[in-house]
Amino acid sequence: MDTQHSRRVLIAGGGIAGLAVRRALHQRGLPSLTLERRSVQADAGLAINLPGNAVRALSQLGLLDALRETGSPVRRREYRTERGRLLFTVDEDAFWGSETGPHCLRRVDLQRLLQRDLSRDDIRQGAGIASVRQDPQGAHVELEDGATEAGGLLVGADGVHSTVRRSLFGDQVLGAAMLASQSWRFMTPNPGVEAWTLWAGAGALFLLIPVDRGEAYGWVSVSTDRGGSADPAATRGAFAAFPRLVRDTLDAALARPDAIYHSPLEEVRIPAWGRDRVVLLGDAAHATAPVWAQGAALALEDALVLARLLAERSDWNDAGAEYERLRRPRVEHVQRMTDRLSRTARLPDWARNLLLPVVGPRSYRATYDPLRMPAI
Ligand SMILES: Cc1cc2nc3c(=O)[nH]c(=O)nc-3n(C[C@H](O)[C@H](O)[C@H](O)COP(=O)(O)OP(=O)(O)OC[C@H]3O[C@@H](n4cnc5c(N)ncnc54)[C@H](O)[C@@H]3O)c2cc1C
Numbered sequence: 001m002d003t004q005h006s007r008r009v010l011i012a013g014g015g016i017a018g019l020a021v022r023r024a025l026h027q028r029g030l031p032s033l034t035l036e037r038r039s040v041q042a043d044a045g046l047a048i049n050l051p052g053n054a055v056r057a058l059s060q061l062g063l064l065d066a067l068r069e070t071g072s073p074v075r076r077r078e079y080r081t082e083r084g085r086l087l088f089t090v091d092e093d094a095f096w097g098s099e100t101g102p103h104c105l106r107r108v109d110l111q112r113l114l115q116r117d118l119s120r121d122d123i124r125q126g127a128g129i130a131s132v133r134q135d136p137q138g139a140h141v142e143l144e145d146g147a148t149e150a151g152g153l154l155v156g157a158d159g160v161h162s163t164v165r166r167s168l169f170g171d172q173v174l175g176a177a178m179l180a181s182q183s184w185r186f187m188t189p190n191p192g193v194e195a196w197t198l199w200a201g202a203g204a205l206f207l208l209i210p211v212d213r214g215e216a217y218g219w220v221s222v223s224t225d226r227g228g229s230a231d232p233a234a235t236r237g238a239f240a241a242f243p244r245l246v247r248d249t250l251d252a253a254l255a256r257p258d259a260i261y262h263s264p265l266e267e268v269r270i271p272a273w274g275r276d277r278v279v280l281l282g283d284a285a286h287a288t289a290p291v292w293a294q295g296a297a298l299a300l301e302d303a304l305v306l307a308r309l310l311a312e313r314s315d316w317n318d319a320g321a322e323y324e325r326l327r328r329p330r331v332e333h334v335q336r337m338t339d340r341l342s343r344t345a346r347l348p349d350w351a352r353n354l355l356l357p358v359v360g361p362r363s364y365r366a367t368y369d370p371l372r373m374p375a376i
Contacts, residue, residue, distance in 0.1 A: 008033060009310065010141060010151035012129050013158035015041065016048075016107075017282025017299035019114035021155055023061050024307035026118055033149060035141065037128035037158075043261055044108040046185050047217035049074060049196070049209055052096030053371040054297035055103055060304055060376075063113050070113070071105025072212050074196050079360055082201030082349065084243040087356045089195075090364050096372070104196075104209045104217060110296070129158065132167035132278065136317075139277045153316050154278045155306070157299075160266050162284035168275050177265035177289030178342040180205070183221035184232050186253040186260045190216040191245050199246055200356075202349050204238040206246050218253060219290075221265070223346070232260050265289045269335065272324070279320040281306060286331045291338045291345075292367050298334065301375035302327055308376055330375065337367040 009025055011018045014036030025032045050058070058067050077090040092102050115123075128144040132154060139154035156164025160174065180203070190210055199206045203223035208216045222238045232254055239250055253260050266287060273285040282299035306323045313319055341363055344352060 005150050006137060006152045007031065008151040010035065010139060010149055010154045012141070012154065012156050012162075012164045013037075013282075013284070014123055014125070015157065015159055015282070016110060016114070016296045017159075017284070017303065018155070018157035019111060020057075020061065020300045020303035021157060021281060021306060022123065023114050023118065024303040025310070027062065028307050028311035030307065030311055032122055033151065034123040035127040035129055035143065035149065036123065036125050037144075039125050041107065041111060043185070043263075044111065045106070045259075046187060046261060047071070047104055047106050047209065047211045048110060048296055049102065049104045049217070049293040050110075051102050051293055051297055051368065051371070052092075052100045053294075053368075053375070054300055055096075055100040056374060057297065057300035057304055058113070059100065060374075061114070061300070063116065066113050066116055067103060067105070070109045070212070071103055072210055074102040074104050074209060076195040077364075078195050078197045079356060080197065080199045081353050082199055082204065082239075082242050084199065085353075087353065088360045090361060092196075095365075095368065102196075104211050106211065129163050132164055134275075134277045136276075152277065153310065153319070156274075156278060156280040156284045157282050158284055160268060160283045160287040162280065164278060165268075165270070165280055165284050168278055168280075169270065169272075172268075172270065174287075175267040175269060177267050177291075178339055179265060179289045179291055179345060180221040180223040181265055182230060183219060183263045183265055184235070184253075184260050185220075185263050186218045186256075187211070187215050188218050188249055188253055190214055191249050193245075199242055200345060200352065201238070201241065202352070203346060204235075204242075205345065206239065206242060206250070208249065218249060220250065220253075230262055230264075232257070232262065273327075274320040274324065276320070277316065279306065279323060286335070288331075288335055288338050289342065291341050292334060294334045294338075294371075297371070298327075298331055301330070304376050327375075330371070333370055334367070337363065341367075 009032040011034040
């Protein structure tokens with residue numbers, strides 16, 4: 001490894017995880033090179049819900065004021081039955097505090113935020129990593145066009161189907177989420193919801209969150225036994241008993257098939273997140289069904305923790321193992337709580353509707369309470 005690159009971090013992937021670690025390294029004065037396969041992010045037109053711990057991480061990345069200028073605060077959650085009856089509400093402002101209250105914004109705006117005030121010299125688009133090799137001093141990648149790059153450490157932030165993960169551990173079978181295997185996302189004119197609102201039937205969920213400019217973000221999931229498949233039109237039947245607002249919003253979304261994004265719910269649960277000079281981060285390490293909207297939050301926290309460790313150490317040999325030791329308990333907590341709520345969501349209507357008013361607020365607190373503690 002030439003000494004010029006021995007303290008440079010290579011980042012595979014310029015999604016939320018990759019852009020976050022790039023920013024966190026920059027804050028700590030460490031050089032990096034981000035290699036992103038695409039020229040345009042596929043789902044950038046959609047939105048993303050950020051719970052309070054994601055907002056705190058963005059604040060630590062110096063982005064709190066800029067965040068407030070885009071998207072909308074999420075102050076309240078409403079959980080409803082498939083017929084529209086209110087089961088319980090959560091006052092998110094009271095829970096998280098106004099400083100780090102949850103926020104919903106367009107993905108493209110989050111990507112823009114993460115790149116704010118950074119030069120674009122250290123990010124390359126259309127640069128897909130084809131293979132990875134490491135030696136005791138660092139990691140080397142070969143790109144799909146045959147070019148090569150090297151760094152003292154490689155961060156695999158290349159998502160659920162990570163090439164970097166495959167280079168370490170070979171092909172692995174990804175798990176389908178317990179909640180459902182298929183989902184769809186879309187933006188829609190806001191049909192009149194003022195809060196984060198979920199309608200839940202057995203195996204069928206419909207979520208709307210107000211974003212901005214009169215639009216809301218919609219997310220629909222249907223389990224296979226309720227007709228869920230890769231064809232969004234097949235979901236219609238699962239929502240026949242839902243309120244008119246839900247059915248009309250779904251119909252309007254289905255009428256624009258190019259604006260409805262099929263989003264399979266795949267999970268990554270693996271025994272190790274790296275080896276020597278290669279470290280996995282974000283979805284590549286621990287993609288989890290979006291039951292508690294923790295994907296971006298965990299990726300942002302991963303980035304802050306890893307950047308701090310790399311900045312503090314002159315020797316990066318054990319940095320990956322230490323990063324995993326610090327991050328695993330928090331990630332496994334989210335995975336456990338995701339499974340727990342997914343089991344409740346799959347109960348028959350009568351049992352779920354009886355249980356949720358008690359179990360729901362309790363699960364919300366049990367999930368998010370430990371996440372109110374800063375990750376670093
Ligand atoms: C339906 C759904 C809804 C969700 N909703 C939420 C939500 O509301 N809130 C939340 O916090 N999270 C949510 N998530 C999860 C969240 O989107 C992810 O956890 C988050 O975006 C972190 O992703 P990432 O950067 O690790 O991976 P990705 O976003 O997948 O980014 C990986 C990047 O790597 C690039 N790449 C891949 N292979 C290569 C290669 N070989 N070489 C170079 N580049 C490569 C890809 O092009 C991509 O840009 C949701 C997920 C799903 C599926």
